[in-house]
Amino acid sequence: MKALMSVAALIGAAGILLLAAMTVGIVPSNTVRLLEGYMPVQVVFELILFVAGFTGISYMMAAMGMAFPRFWQGILMWTFVILYLKFRIYPPIPFSVRAMYGAVSLVCVFMWVSANEEDWKKFKQPIMNVLDAKTGGIRILRYAYLIILPLLIGGFSYNAMVPKSEEPIELRTVHPAPPASTKVHGKTYTLQTSQNPYRVNLEGKYDQDYSNAMTVEQGMGRLMKPNANPWDKDAQGYLKYVREGGEIFYQNCHFCHGDNLNGRGLHAFAFNPIPANFTDPGTIAQLQETFIFWRVSKGGIGLPNEAAPWASVMPPWEQHLTVDEIWKVVLFEYWHTGYYPRTWD
Amino acid sequence: MGRVAGKKLFSIMALCAMIGLLLLPIVVSLPSLAIGADAPDAVKKEGAATVEKGRDVYYKTEGIVVGAPAPKTVDGPRDYPRYNFESRVLLWFANQQHLYYGSFVLAVPIFCMVIEFMGVVTKDKAMSKRYDQLAHDFIKISLTAYSLTAILGGILIFTFLTLYPAFFGYLSSIFRPVMHIYALMFVAESGTLYIYYYGWDKMTDGFLKWIHLSMSVVLNVIGTLLMFLANSWIGFMMSPAGVDEQGRYLGNIWHVIHTALWNPLNVHRILGNMAFGGGVVAAYAAYKFLASKTDEDRAHYDWMGYIAMALGVAFLIPLPFAGYWLMREVYAYRQQMGITLMGGLLAWLFIIQATMIGILFLSTNYYLWQALGRMRGAEKYQRYIKYLVFVLCCGFLVFITPHTxxxxxxxxxxxxGQQHPVLGNYGVMSAKNGGINVIITTTILSFVWYMRGNKVSTVSWSKFGNIFMGVFFGCAYVNIIWLAIYGYYIPANVRVGLSVPQVATTLSCLFFMFPLNAAMMKGAKQMGAIEWGKISVRSQYALIMLATAFTWMMGLMGYIRSSVRLFWHVNEIMRDNSPWAYTHTVGFAANMISFNVLFFWVSILFVFWLGSLGMKKAPVEVKAGVPGGAPQPAGGH
Known part of the structure; x- marks a missing residue:
């Protein structure tokens, strides 16, 4: 147990030092990089390591007769989480989410330090000491708190309420709700039941499983399957339509949505927000193909009222493309990202 | 002897009367149910030319039109008469209060049934009496709340009739037979409840007690059916069926009742009601605990709070799964509705809901950890609590990560860009499923620790058992997290299906580890007694938090479910043309929900006070040894 805790303490100390050095710039901030695509798991893994490290350090200090007070353990743990979220994770997390995470972490720290009577007594002891103020020094500290705490609270309140020149927060919906049906080039499509006419097998029948087997594979990057190359001159059926969709995409869409469909096209950064990143699991991977068909056809201007603020300048592509071309582009987007459209079978 | 036989006869007759009351509405409604079959003949008699067929909007079957189209309302005093106030808010208030009380009076008899059953099967006579007394006290509170529920139901109907006459007229024209059955069921519920309550002291032992227990079963069957019928109305408003595109009734009442969302709503509501009822009762016990002046009372209310919490949480654990099923069916019914709920306009309310669910489980865990403090010998588990906190925290953070x-x-x-490489992954269903399953599994683990807190297993295979349990829980966590990650790499329909093995993993922890733990703890060495009443006050605040969070969440979910129809009274059939056919801001909705919660708690405190006026004192022999003589369900936490 002691050996295990020593290793944990060593990892914890090294991790904290490295993180601090990266944050203040003593070592390059990308020494330990967060890898795109693996970030979510990496973040959890790092937090587990840090908690193990803290436990080890705490254990070792107690074993050496220098037990760290529970009160400061709690405060430091919470401060660490806040700083980690603020400085470690890049791109930066918006304040609203950091506030949520911070509040939950605070509650969890409280649950930890008050889980049993003994710990709770240890935790509140310094607070009680200050309130009791039995020595002159602590009495001064109490008066200092009496002045500093209201000032801090007042300062935060003032800062929160004072009018600022920055743009206001927007409660923008990422996925505006689609209508039940949409009319494109004179034909009505029911979004719940319509299907992409080009998602077909070699016999020309609609076949989701067949097309799913042909999409690129996701791993370290996205890899095309050797037997499913749309640019093969002999490619037929689904793969041929993917190629045609790709040609339409690169003629019309990639300027904004990017070569890799990640929303970072040539013109992307002229907009805020930049165009949708189709490679993110939160976009087309969550939606039915008909949703994309509707969004592409109607563009930003065709979004429903309840989807405001729209913040989308995508043109209504029904004015420039045929229905077949739109379906093929949608087909290509799913193929290229390696995602499968949502179905309910 | 003759007197006993007379009592038996009376009891059986009372039970038969209850069953009769249960069947009465069905018998009475038979002609009404058959209206769909009769109608064509009736129409035929008038001549073939008058027969008009319509296509069911959901079932896609053809039927003969027997109803009028849904009215096309216009803003004005005819369709939307009003006071100088937003009618929708008035209706919201009336509806929510009726629902709170309705849920409470449906849940408490189920509680009573369970507690009375526990009393009947418990061999310990003192405990048996105590359980029986508890059940009796609760049905008494339920009786007072029942009257209030009926009054609130009346207020709700009057609000509908006076402020939304066109809409309510249409709804009642479709549900005419169902509404009559509902009214008759209400009569049956009332009759059964009164017989059950007033017959309590007449049927105390042996066969008569079993008859009395059977009455509670009948009472709960009626109550549940009542709720199912009421659910059919909201199910119809969200996902109409049995009518054509114009909203004309096609004569098949079963289609109108059995809409796409009816069954998921039924399951979700019955579990929700039970968890809510448990929360309210636990909060009542916590309040009484905090106000207690004697150790005896503290022991009693500590025990009561624990029982209510345990029953409530037993239904809380499967509740997220029922919710998941409901949302899945919503998505399958209308993608548009699902996206509005979870990715679009109402997405932030769903994040608040996730936060509330997290708070419920955190409160439960916290209570259980505090409860370890009243057991001598449970200290060995307390030093590991920090790891449970960490796991819960990680699950919670993922679960509440917003997509929008x-x-x-x-x-x-x-x-x-709009998508964050970390948050974007946590904000989708695959990760959230992992998060909530981790939270629930940890709650189950806390329960297992609590159940073995003051005991040391003496079975010969205890070492193997402990290792097996540890490995089982470890594998469960690995499986849940692995499936959550794997969900990003597979088609959406398969990903949705992954929730099944995840849920199965969580539930297998519940269904395998509880019995295994119980088997290991059979004849276990007691390290110390459970000292009822010697629990921290923080635990009682956790119970109050549990109940408040539940009440708030119920209000929130009701609002979300209702507002997902956007500008429709009946989705895609009858448009809401009142000036209030818009979605409230998140802030306004939150304030309104808070007001409803506050009103409910103030009024329920009044009900509790009324109930306490005639509360029986606990039997002297039971109280005598408190705290040592207080209930010690050592083998049956």
């Missing part, structure tokens, strides 16, 4: 993030345009720019 609130941010300033500057933050949006700094983020480099």
């Amino acid at each position: 993030i609130v941010m300033t345009p500057a933050e949006l720019k700094a983020m480099g």
Whole structure:
């Protein structure tokens, strides 16, 4: 147990030092990089390591007769989480989410330090000491708190309420709700039941499983399957339509949505927000193909009222493309990202 | 002897009367149910030319039109008469209060049934009496709340009739037979409840007690059916069936009742009601505990709070799964509705809901950890609590990560796009499923620790058992997290299906580890007694938090479910043309929900006070040994 805790303490100390050095710039901030695509798991893994490290350090200090007070353990743990979220994770997390995470972490720290009577007594002891103020020094500290705490609270309140020149927060919906049906080039499509006419097998029948087997594979990057190359001159059926969709995409869409469909096209950064990143699991991977068909056809201007603020300048592509071309582009987007459209079978 | 036989006869007759009351509405409604079959003949008699067929909007079957189209309302005093106030808010208030009380009076008899059953099967006579007394006290509170429920139901109907006459007229024209059955069921519920309550002291032992227990079963069957019928109305409003595109009734009442969302709503509501009822009772016990002046009372209310919490949480554990099923069916019914709920307009309310669910489980765990403090010998588990806190915290953080993030345009720019590489992954269902399953599994683990807190297993295979349990829980966590990650790499329909093995993993922890733990703890060495009443006050605040969070969440979910129809009274059939056919801001909705919660708690405190006026004192022999003589369900936490 002691050996295990020593290793944990060593990892914890090294991790904290490295993180601090990266944050203040003593070592390059990308020494330990967060890898795109693996970030979510990496973040959890790092937090587990840090908690193990803290436990080890705490254990070792107690074993050496220098037990760290529970009160400061709690405060430091919470401060660490806040700083980690603020400085470690890049791109930066918006304040609203950091506030949520911070509040939950605070509650969890409280649950930890008050889980049993003994710990709770240890935790509140310094607070009680200050309130009791039995020595002159602590009495001064109490008066200092009496002045500093209201000032801090007042300062935060003032800062929160004072009018600022920055743009206001927007409660923008990422996925505006689609209508039940949409009319494109004179034909009505029911979004719940319509299907992409080009998602077909070699016999020309609609076949989701067949097309799913042909999409690129996701791993370290996205890899095309050797037997499913749309640019093969002999490619037929689904793969041929993917190629045609790709040609339409690169003629019309990639300027904004990017070569890799990640929303970072040539013109992307002229907009805020930049165009949708189709490679993110939160976009087309969550939606039915008909949703994309509707969004592409109607563009930003065709979004429903309840989807405001729209913040989308995508043109209504029904004015420039045929229905077949739109379906093929949608087909290509799913193929290229390696995602499968949502179905309910 | 003759007197006993007379009592038996009376009891059986009372039970038969209850069953009769249960069947009465069905018998009475038979001609009404058959209206769909009769109608064509009736129409035929008038001549073939008058027969008009319509296509069911959901079932896609053809039927003969027997109803009028849904009215096309216009804003004005005819369709939307009003006071100088938003009619929708008045209706919201009336509806929510009726629902709170309705849920409470449906849940408490189920509680009573369970507690009375526990009393009947418990061999310990003192405990048996105590359980029986508890059940009796609760049905008494339920009786007072029942009257209030009926009054609130009346207020609700009057509100509908006076403020939304066109809509309610249409709804009642479709549900005419169902509404009559509902009214008759209400009569049956009332009759059964009174017989059950007033017959309590007449049927105390042996066969008569079993008859009395059977009455509670009948009472709960009626109550549940009542709720199912009421659910059919809201199910119809969300996902109409049995009518054509114009909203004309096609004569098949079963289609109208059995809509796409009826069954998921039924399951979700019955579990929700039970968890809510448990929360309210636990909060009542916590309040009484905090106000207690004697150790005896503290022991009693500590025990009561624990029982109510345990029953409530037993239904809380499967509740997220029922909710998941409901949302899945919503998505399958209308993608548009699902996206509005979880990715679009109402997405932030769903994040608040996730936060509330997290708070419920955190409160439960916290209570259980505090409860370890009243057991001598449970200290060995307390030093590991910090790890459970960490696991819960990680699960909670993932579970509440929003998909639609609130941010300033500057933050949006700094983020480099709308999708964050970390948050984007946590904000989708695959990760959230992992998060909630981790939370529930940890709650189950806390329960297992609590159940073995003051005991040391003496079975020969205890070492193997402990290792097996540890490995089982470890594998469960690995499986849940692995499936959550795997969900990103597979088609959406398969991903949705992954929730099944995840849920199965969580539930297998519940169904395998509880019995295994019980087997290991059979004849276990007691390290110390459970000292009822010697629990921290923080635990009682956790119970109050549990109940408040539940009440708030119920109000929130009701609002979400209702507002997902957007500008429809009946989705895609009858449009809401009142001036209030818009979605409230999140802030207004939150304030309104808080007001409803506050009103409910103030009024229920009044009900509790009324109930306490005639509360029986606990039997002297039971109280005598408190705290040592207080209930010691050592083998049956």
